[in-house]
Amino acid sequence: MVYRILSIDGGGVRGAFALKMLKFIEDEVDRDFLKKIDCFAGTSTGGLIATCLNLGYSPGRLLFYYKYLSPLAFPKNAKGNSKYRHDRLKTLLRTIVPKDLKMNELKKDLVIPTCRLYHAHKKRWKEEVYDTFGSCDEKVIDVAIRSASAPLYFPSYQGHVDGGVFAVNPSLLAYSRVIDEKHGAKDSSEVRLLSLGNGVNPTGIEGEIDWGIEEWMDKKYRLFELMTEMGMQAPHYPLKQILKDKYRRINTILNEEVAIDDAKRVNILVDSATDFKNGHCDIWDLDKEWIKCNFLDAA
Numbered sequence: 001m002v003y004r005i006l007s008i009d010g011g012g013v014r015g016a017f018a019l020k021m022l023k024f025i026e027d028e029v030d031r032d033f034l035k036k037i038d039c040f041a042g043t044s045t046g047g048l049i050a051t052c053l054n055l056g057y058s059p060g061r062l063l064f065y066y067k068y069l070s071p072l073a074f075p076k077n078a079k080g081n082s083k084y085r086h087d088r089l090k091t092l093l094r095t096i097v098p099k100d101l102k103m104n105e106l107k108k109d110l111v112i113p114t115c116r117l118y119h120a121h122k123k124r125w126k127e128e129v130y131d132t133f134g135s136c137d138e139k140v141i142d143v144a145i146r147s148a149s150a151p152l153y154f155p156s157y158q159g160h161v162d163g164g165v166f167a168v169n170p171s172l173l174a175y176s177r178v179i180d181e182k183h184g185a186k187d188s189s190e191v192r193l194l195s196l197g198n199g200v201n202p203t204g205i206e207g208e209i210d211w212g213i214e215e216w217m218d219k220k221y222r223l224f225e226l227m228t229e230m231g232m233q234a235p236h237y238p239l240k241q242i243l244k245d246k247y248r249r250i251n252t253i254l255n256e257e258v259a260i261d262d263a264k265r266v267n268i269l270v271d272s273a274t275d276f277k278n279g280h281c282d283i284w285d286l287d288k289e290w291i292k293c294n295f296l297d298a299a
Contacts, residue, residue: 003186004194004295005178006037006053007171009251010044010164011198011230012150013269016066016286018049020273022059022094022252030286030296034059037295038182039109039175043163045198045260047112047147051140052096054110060216063270065096072265082155086145089117089154092142101138103143109184113163113175114146117156127166129173133183153261168228171195172235174189175243192242192294197232197251200256201225220259228260248290252276 012064015249025033034053042050052062073092077085103110111131120125130136130143146160154162167173178184203225209215216223232251239247254272258265277284 008042008046014044014198016269017199041111168231197252
């Protein structure tokens with residue numbers, strides 16, 4: 001029995017790119033594509049999207065939220081040192097996700113990474129992965145916000161920060177969790193994995209540099225951006241070698257640079273997805289054929 005994983009990267013408002021690509025898949029491949037997914041995985045904004053898709057929300061509806069409600073999710077933090085506070089994000093999520101819904105009550109599998117800032121037994125910070133394979137009774141909304149609490153941008157939440165500090169692209173983590181005998185216990189030969197990125201910023205640094213903390217952590221948080229972008233790409237090669245034709249990654253370079261909190265530039269993300277589909281028809285045709293064969297026709 002084929003087991004289908006859909007993994008979505010982190011990236012703040014750039015989640016609009018993945019949502020637009022999912023909308024294209026529904027429109028051009030299969031309207032019921034998402035109903036065939038067995039496991040949704042996501043980090044940060046990808047975790048929010050994965051949670052909502054798991055609950056049955058459509059990409060089109062979520063894209064509407066990203067376009068018109070995401071500006072409300074970034075209120076300035078006047079009392080603390082982080083850039084924003086996350087009380088409004090929690091309020092917005094409560095209008096979408098039942099506030100008392102627990103992980104073990106979900107009908108489909110879900111994998112979301114976070115980072116615990118202090119683990120009492122290990123006496124240090126520690127990666128934390130929440131999934132539906134055991135008896136996890138954590139509230140879904142709390143897990144989602146923990147994974148979306150990006151350092152510098154948001155305060156910690158319930159002792160956790162963004163899972164993107166170690167798995168901004170959760171595809172390899174999700175695959176490992178799914179086949180782990182203590183968790184998903186799925187046969188690796190049955191797994192099919194579709195990984196969705198949120199666009200790569202056209203960013204680079206020419207020439208040699210000798211930067212200190214001030215230059216790396218300027219208004220654009222270049223160090224944060226560099227580590228995030230590299231983290232998005234890191235799982236692709238090993239998964240390609242491990243899963244071969246059972247794995248597919250969809251992503252592209254954005255038309256313009258978009259910061260993870262720049263809610264006013266969501267249209268650039270949507271346009272980048274559209275331009276990728278229309279401007280790289282050969283790749284998009286291969287993407288659609290892979291989805292058709294591995295997610296729809298696979299037994």
